[in-house]
Amino acid sequence: MPVRLSLNPLRLDGTRAVCLIASDLSQTKRAERELRASSEQLRSLAAHLMTVREEERTRISREVHDELGQLLTAVNMDLAWLAGRLPLKNGQMLERIRSTRQLAESLIQAVRKISTELRPGILDMGLAAAVEWQVQEFQARTGIQCNHRLLTREAFAPDVSTALFRILQESLTNIARHAKATRAEVVLQKQRDRLVLWMRDNDRGFDQADPSLSKSLGLLGMRERAAILGGQVNISSAPGKGTTVTAWIPLPSPEESGAKP
Amino acid sequence: MIRVLIVDDHAIVRRGLRRLLSDELHGAAFGEASNARQALEELRGEKWDVALLDITLPGKSGLDLLKELKAARPRLPVLVLSAHPEDQFALRTLKAGAEGYLPKDSAPEELVKAIRKILAGGDM
Numbered sequence: 378m379p380v381r382l383s384l385n386p387l388r389l390d391g392t393r394a395v396c397l398i399a400s401d402l403s404q405t406k407r408a409e410r411e412l413r414a415s416s417e418q419l420r421s422l423a424a425h426l427m428t429v430r431e432e433e434r435t436r437i438s439r440e441v442h443d444e445l446g447q448l449l450t451a452v453n454m455d456l457a458w459l460a461g462r463l464p465l466k467n468g469q470m471l472e473r474i475r476s477t478r479q480l481a482e483s484l485i486q487a488v489r490k491i492s493t494e495l496r497p498g499i500l501d502m503g504l505a506a507a508v509e510w511q512v513q514e515f516q517a518r519t520g521i522q523c524n525h526r527l528l529t530r531e532a533f534a535p536d537v538s539t540a541l542f543r544i545l546q547e548s549l550t551n552i553a554r555h556a557k558a559t560r561a562e563v564v565l566q567k568q569r570d571r572l573v574l575w576m577r578d579n580d581r582g583f584d585q586a587d588p589s590l591s592k593s594l595g596l597l598g599m600r601e602r603a604a605i606l607g608g609q610v611n612i613s614s615a616p617g618k619g620t621t622v623t624a625w626i627p628l629p630s631p632e633e634s635g636a637k638p
Numbered sequence: 639m640i641r642v643l644i645v646d647d648h649a650i651v652r653r654g655l656r657r658l659l660s661d662e663l664h665g666a667a668f669g670e671a672s673n674a675r676q677a678l679e680e681l682r683g684e685k686w687d688v689a690l691l692d693i694t695l696p697g698k699s700g701l702d703l704l705k706e707l708k709a710a711r712p713r714l715p716v717l718v719l720s721a722h723p724e725d726q727f728a729l730r731t732l733k734a735g736a737e738g739y740l741p742k743d744s745a746p747e748e749l750v751k752a753i754r755k756i757l758a759g760g761d762m
Binding site for chain 1: 650651654657658661694721722723724726727742743745746747
């Protein structure tokens with residue numbers, strides 16, 4: 378039985394004495410164990426939900442892009458074929474085909490946008506390509522100058538690539554939404570046994586002791602994504618000093634991944 | 639006679655391409671493949687002048703297939719058609735040996751122009 382003992386000196390009618398109190402900690406320990414187990418279950422559930430959500434997004438994104446997008450492409454081709462077969466004297470009909478082609482092209486753009494927002498297809502070309510694309514897209518969208526250095530172009534496991542890519546997206550969203558940054562930098566590097574994504578901006582920074590940070594779901598999500606794969610996200614900032622986000626995920630050893638030395 | 643191999647997993651896109659190109663490339667002969675295995679079989683059985691290759695195929699990716707096509711027939715010009723307009727796709731495709739890269743939503747006239755250019759021996 379776990380027990381807590383406390384000794385307190387005291388005086389009773391002028392006599393020095395010691396008071397010994399023994400408390401049974403069984404219930405406290407049991408409650409602590411239950412809390413730990415419940416916390417682990419919640420983390421497993423969060424990890425499972427994140428995986429399921431990512432799989433679902435991938436599936437819907439591919440379905441929308443590959444099925445809907447391809448059908449619209451075929452419609453566009455058929456319209457072009459029709460236009461090519463109509464005599465020039467059918468001006469009204471040709472004009473109608475032209476406007477319908479424009480409509481089909483707008484639909485193709487809309488389908489592509491939905492699909493990319495769910496999951497960019499560029500991730501299939503590897504994390505380096507996806508980082509490069511995301512940085513260019515961010516720069517074009519926000520006007521914030523963003524440099525990138527890709528020190529590895531290796532192919533990594535899809536869950537590792539997706540996790541770091543989503544962390545990058547969240548970090549860039551934070552820069553665009555909260556920071557007053559004019560410059561940012563992204564580095565992707567493979568260290569001996571881990572893959573590291575490092576991001577820095579020149580914003581006004583923030584006080585890391587700010588209690589609202591611990592409630593930020595975006596930051597929590599980034600940390601969870603890395604933690605699920607055994608990695609970490611560290612954020613360092615100070616007022617006037619910009620913000621640095623370092624995310625890393627361990628890579629399987631050559632023996633684990635089955636690669637030959 | 640020009641012989642064109644169309645590799646795309648969507649029958650409706652293959653049909654659209656074939657129809658469009660039949661009008662533009664008079665007398666051309668077409669072959670079709672819906673996946674990497676069929677494409678490699680077609681390559682073994684016939685002599686093609688140009689291959690139009692979809693970058694997104696079921697199973698083996700179009701990029702992997704491109705490398706195999708180029709290893710088997712280094713002189714066969716390959717024009718990659720892709721539903722992904724991002725530069726990163728194009729760069730990696732061209733590095734893998736394709737003669738051209740064209741987004742699928744390009745105007746059909748652009749497609750015909752690209753094929754003519756490749757058949758004439760030029761890169762895009």
